[in-house]
Amino acid sequence: MTNDVGSPRPSRAPFFAACGALVLGACSRAPEGTAAPAATLPQFFDRRAGSGVEFVHQNGKTEARQLPETMGGGVAVIDYDGDGRQDLYFVDSGKLPAKLEEQAPGGNRLYRNLGGWRFEDVTEKAGVRGRGYGMGAVVGDYDRDGRPDLYVTNYGSNVLYHNEGDGRFRDVTASAGADDARWSTGAAFFDYDRDGQLDLLVQNYLVCRPEDHRPYSIGDVPAYPVPDLFDPEGLRLLRNRGDGTFEDATERAGLAAARGKGLGVVIADFDDDGDPDVYCANDTTANLLFENEGDGTFVEVGLESGAGYSAEGREMSGMGTDAADIDGDGRLDLVVTNFQNEPNSIYRNDGGLSFTEISSRTGTARAALGRLGFGVRWLDFDLDGVQDLVVANGHIHDNAPIVDPPATFAQPPLLFRGLGSARFEDVTARQTPSFQVPRVGRGLAVADLDDDGDPDCVFGVLGGPPALFENQGGERNAWLRVRVKGTHRDSTAIGTRVTVVVGDRSWTQEVRSGASYLSQGDLRLLFGLGAATRVDVLRVRWPDGRVTEKRDLAVRAQVDAVEDP
Amino acid sequence: MGPLLHSWILASVLAWFALLPQTPPQPLPQPTAADEVSLGQQLFAAARYEEAEPHFLAATRLAPNDAGAWNALGTARHAQKRWPAAIEAFDRARALVPNEPQLLVNLAICRFELHELEPSAALFTRALELAPAESRAHLFLARIAVLLGDDARAEREFAAATKAAAPDPLALLHQGIFFLQAKRLDEARQVLERLVVLDPNLPGGWLNLGLVLQKQGKKDEARPHLARFRELSELLVGEERLRMRVTALLKASNTDLEGGRLDAALKSALAARDLAPEAPIVHQFLAHIYQLQGRRADSQAAANKAKELENAANGGSAPR
Numbered sequence: 001m002t003n004d005v006g007s008p009r010p011s012r013a014p015f016f017a018a019c020g021a022l023v024l025g026a027c028s029r030a031p032e033g034t035a036a037p038a039a040t041l042p043q044f045f046d047r048r049a050g051s052g053v054e055f056v057h058q059n060g061k062t063e064a065r066q067l068p069e070t071m072g073g074g075v076a077v078i079d080y081d082g083d084g085r086q087d088l089y090f091v092d093s094g095k096l097p098a099k100l101e102e103q104a105p106g107g108n109r110l111y112r113n114l115g116g117w118r119f120e121d122v123t124e125k126a127g128v129r130g131r132g133y134g135m136g137a138v139v140g141d142y143d144r145d146g147r148p149d150l151y152v153t154n155y156g157s158n159v160l161y162h163n164e165g166d167g168r169f170r171d172v173t174a175s176a177g178a179d180d181a182r183w184s185t186g187a188a189f190f191d192y193d194r195d196g197q198l199d200l201l202v203q204n205y206l207v208c209r210p211e212d213h214r215p216y217s218i219g220d221v222p223a224y225p226v227p228d229l230f231d232p233e234g235l236r237l238l239r240n241r242g243d244g245t246f247e248d249a250t251e252r253a254g255l256a257a258a259r260g261k262g263l264g265v266v267i268a269d270f271d272d273d274g275d276p277d278v279y280c281a282n283d284t285t286a287n288l289l290f291e292n293e294g295d296g297t298f299v300e301v302g303l304e305s306g307a308g309y310s311a312e313g314r315e316m317s318g319m320g321t322d323a324a325d326i327d328g329d330g331r332l333d334l335v336v337t338n339f340q341n342e343p344n345s346i347y348r349n350d351g352g353l354s355f356t357e358i359s360s361r362t363g364t365a366r367a368a369l370g371r372l373g374f375g376v377r378w379l380d381f382d383l384d385g386v387q388d389l390v391v392a393n394g395h396i397h398d399n400a401p402i403v404d405p406p407a408t409f410a411q412p413p414l415l416f417r418g419l420g421s422a423r424f425e426d427v428t429a430r431q432t433p434s435f436q437v438p439r440v441g442r443g444l445a446v447a448d449l450d451d452d453g454d455p456d457c458v459f460g461v462l463g464g465p466p467a468l469f470e471n472q473g474g475e476r477n478a479w480l481r482v483r484v485k486g487t488h489r490d491s492t493a494i495g496t497r498v499t500v501v502v503g504d505r506s507w508t509q510e511v512r513s514g515a516s517y518l519s520q521g522d523l524r525l526l527f528g529l530g531a532a533t534r535v536d537v538l539r540v541r542w543p544d545g546r547v548t549e550k551r552d553l554a555v556r557a558q559v560d561a562v563e564d565p
Numbered sequence: 566m567g568p569l570l571h572s573w574i575l576a577s578v579l580a581w582f583a584l585l586p587q588t589p590p591q592p593l594p595q596p597t598a599a600d601e602v603s604l605g606q607q608l609f610a611a612a613r614y615e616e617a618e619p620h621f622l623a624a625t626r627l628a629p630n631d632a633g634a635w636n637a638l639g640t641a642r643h644a645q646k647r648w649p650a651a652i653e654a655f656d657r658a659r660a661l662v663p664n665e666p667q668l669l670v671n672l673a674i675c676r677f678e679l680h681e682l683e684p685s686a687a688l689f690t691r692a693l694e695l696a697p698a699e700s701r702a703h704l705f706l707a708r709i710a711v712l713l714g715d716d717a718r719a720e721r722e723f724a725a726a727t728k729a730a731a732p733d734p735l736a737l738l739h740q741g742i743f744f745l746q747a748k749r750l751d752e753a754r755q756v757l758e759r760l761v762v763l764d765p766n767l768p769g770g771w772l773n774l775g776l777v778l779q780k781q782g783k784k785d786e787a788r789p790h791l792a793r794f795r796e797l798s799e800l801l802v803g804e805e806r807l808r809m810r811v812t813a814l815l816k817a818s819n820t821d822l823e824g825g826r827l828d829a830a831l832k833s834a835l836a837a838r839d840l841a842p843e844a845p846i847v848h849q850f851l852a853h854i855y856q857l858q859g860r861r862a863d864s865q866a867a868a869n870k871a872k873e874l875e876n877a878a879n880g881g882s883a884p885r
C-alpha cells in the first residue's frame with residue numbers, strides 16, 4: 001500500500017519518498033481583489049507594561065513533561081460590569097494535580113477595563129479565581145438575566161460562574177449541572193435548538209490522567225507525549241432547560257458517536273439555513289463538522305464536507321479555529337491552526353456545506369509552516385473591508401530546537417493582511433518589534449479594548465505574562481461597531497447574524513461565543529468599511545429567524561441593535 | 566512516525582538474550598561500507614529510519630568518498646524530518662558528485678521542506694537541465710508555483726509531471742487538487758479518475774474524487790469513493806498509531822527499568838502486550854522484566870511465547 005508520502009525509489013541507496021507529505025506554504029503574491037495597497041499599515045503596540053495587568057500564567061512545568069502542562073493559556077474578553085468597556089479574564093493552569101479529581105484553588109485573574117489601557121485587578125471581589133488546572137473560558141448570558149456569565153474549562157472539573165450583577169460571580173457549576181470532569185478545552189455557548197435558551201458545547205481532548213503518565217521521549221530526549229498515544233474524549237452538549245440548569249443532551253443530539261481529540265470549536269451557520277452548525281478542530285484526528293438538522297439533532301459531515309482533512313487526505317493537528325467570510329461571497333470560511341510544518345488549514349466555503357481546502361494558494365502557508373499555531377482570529381485590522389488573519393504561535397516542546405529542529409519553543413505571531421479573493425500577504429515583519437517578539441502563544445482574543453473602532457489583540461502565553469496589543473492606525477478607515485442585544489433570549493444574542501451593506505458590497509458576521517483557542521473575543525461585531533461614508537443597510541437576523549433592519553447609518557460609530565420586544 | 570523496534574529497545578532485548586545460555590559467540594568479520602549500506606537499506610525499507618541512520622553513518626565513516634553512502638544518510642534523516650541534518654549529508658554527497666540529478670532533487674526537496682522555495686526551485690531547475698524527464702522536479706516546481714501564486718506556471722509543470730503513461734501518482738493527486746481548488750471540476754475529476762486506477766491505494770485520490778463528485782451534485786457516486794478513502798485512511802492511521810503506542814510503551818518501560826522501577830516497567834510492558842499481543846518483542850520485554858523480578862516461570866513462558874511468535878512469523882509471510 002502506498003500512502004501520501006509515496007515509496008522510496010529503487011536506487012543504489014534509498015532515495016526520497018517521492019513527494020513531501022505536507023502541503024507546503026505559499027508566500028505573498030501580487031495584490032489583487034478589492035484591498036487597496038497598504039502603504040502604512042496600522043501598528044500593534046504592546047500596552048501591557050503599566051496597564052495593571054500583572055497576570056503571569058503558571059503551567060507547573062515538571063521534568064515529567066505531562067501533556068496538559070503545555071496546552072493551557074486561554075483568555076476571555078467580557079464586559080462583566082456592563083459599563084461598555086471590555087474587561088479581561090486570564091485562565092491560569094497552576095500545578096498539575098496528582099489526580100484528575102483533585103482541584104487546588106485557581107489563579108485566574110479578572111481585570112476591569114478602566115479605559116486608556118488601564119486595568120484593575122478585581123479577581124478577589126468578583127470571586128473568579130477558579131479552581132483546578134485551567135485551560136480556557138467563554139462567555140454567554142445563559143440565564144437571560146442581561147449579564148454575561150463565564151464558563152471556565154479545566155483539566156478536570158469545569159466551572160460555571162453566574163454573573164450576580166454586583167461585580168461578583170457565583171460558582172453554580174454543581175447546581176446548574178454544567179460540569180464536565182474530563183480534560184475540557186474549547187467551549188461555546190449557543191442555542192442549538194433555537195428555544196431561546198443558551199446551550200453549552202464543551203470540547204474534551206484526550207483520555208489522559210496524571211496517574212497514568214508514562215515518560216515519553218523523541219529519540220533519547222524527554223519530550224511531551226504525542227496525542228496519538230491517547231484515546232479521544234469527545235464532546236459534551238449541555239442543553240439549557242430554561243430554569244438555570246442544564247441536562248446532558250450529547251447522545252440525544254447525535255454528538256456522541258463521532259469522537260475527536262478536540263481543542264478548538266467554532267459554531268456558525270455554515271450552510272445559511274438559520275441554525276448553528278458545529279465545527280471542531282481536532283488534534284491528530286479528523287476535524288468534525290456537525291450539521292444542525294433543525295430538529296435538535298446533528299449529523300457529522302466532516303468527511304463529505306471537505307473540511308475534515310487536508311487536501312491530500314491527512315488528519316491534521318488542529319488547535320484553534322475561526323470562521324469568517326474571506327472572499328466576499330457571504331459564506332463563512334474556516335481556518336484551523338496546525339502543528340509545526342503543517343500549514344494553517346483554510347477551507348473555502350463553496351456553499352451547501354461543501355468546503356475546499358485552499359491553504360496552499362492563500363499566501364498564508366509558507367509562513368505558517370515554520371510555526372506551530374494555536375490561537376487564531378479573522379479580523380480586519382486595517383478596516384479596509386477585507387478580512388485579515390492573526391495567529392498566536394508557540395511550540396509544545398520546551399526543547400523544540402532539539403526534538404524538532406529548526407523549530408523554537410517561543411515563536412512570533414503571524415499577521416496576514418487580506419488582499420481579497422481569499423489571498424493574503426504576510427505583514428508580520430512590518431509590525432512593531434514588540435509584536436514580533438517570540439512568545440509561547442496559546443490563547444488569542446480580538447476586541448476593541450480602547451473603543452476607538454479598530455480591533456486590538458490579547459495573546460495568552462504559556463508560562464508567561466500575556467501580551468496586550470493596541471492597534472494604532474486602523475481607525476483611519478471607516479468602521480461600524482454593532483452591539484447586539486437580545487430580549488427574547490440571552491442578552492448576548494449569540495448566533496445572531498449581522499449584515500452590513502454599503503452600495504453593492506456587503507459584509508456578514510455572527511455573534512459568537514468561543515472560537516480561536518481556549519478563548520473568547522469581543523461579542524460586539526466590528527466591520528471595516530474602507531472609504532465608506534455611510535452604511536446603507538444594517539440587517540440583523542436573530543436566532544429565531546426574524547430579520548430587522550436599520551438604514552442610512554453614520555460610520556465610525558457604535559450601533560446598538562436591540563431585539564424587538 | 567517512529568519505528569516499532571528502536572535500536573535501544575533491540576539493544577535491551579539483545580542484552581537479555583546475552584544472559585541466556587547460548588553457544589559461545591563467534592568473532593564477526595568487520596563490516597564493510599557496503600555491508601552497512603545494505604543493512605541500512607533493509608531497515609529503511611521496513612520504515613525503520615531511526616535504526617537505518619547509524620548504519621549509513623557508519624558507511625560514510627568507512628568510505629567518506631562514497632557519495633551513495635552520504636546520500637543514503639541524507640535520505641534516512643529526511644525520512645525522520647530532520648531537514649537541516651539531511652541537507653548536511655546531501656551537501657557532502659554533492660561535493661563528490663555535483664551533477665547527479667537525483668541528488669539535486671533530494672537536496673531540493675529538503676529545501677522545500679524548510680520552506681526555502683527559491684533555492685529549492687533553483688535546484689529542481691538544475692536537475693531538469695541534467696535530466697529533463699525527472700518528473701518529481703516538475704511536480705515540486707508546480708507546487709512551488711502554486712505557493713507563489715503563479716497558476717499558469719503551476720499548470721505547465723503539472724502537465725509535464727503527469728505526461729508519462731504511468732506518472733507518479735502524487736503528481737496526479739496534486740494536479741487534481743490544483744484543479745479542484747481552481748473550481749475546474751471536470752478536469753479535476755478526469756485527473757483523479759486516472760489516479761485511482763493507477764494507484765487505488767492512495768487515500769487522497771479517493772477523497773478528492775469523492776469531493777469533486779459531491780460538488781458536482783453526484784452524491785450517490787461520491788459516497789463509495791469517500792468510503793474507500795475512510796477505509797484506507799483508517800487502515801494506515803490505525804497501523805501507524807498502534808506502532809507508535811507500542812513503541813512509546815516499550816520506551817517508557819525501558820526508562821522505568823533503567824530507573825529500577827520494575828513494577829512500573831511491567832505495567833507499561835503489559836499494556837504494550839495488550840495492544841500488540843502478536844508482536845514477539847513485547848513478550849521478549851516481558852520475559853526480561855519477569856526475570857529481573859525473579860519470576861522465572863513467567864519469564865520462561867513469555868520467552869517461549871516470543872519464540873513461538875517469531876517462528877510463526879518466519880514460517881509464514883515475511884516479517885513486517
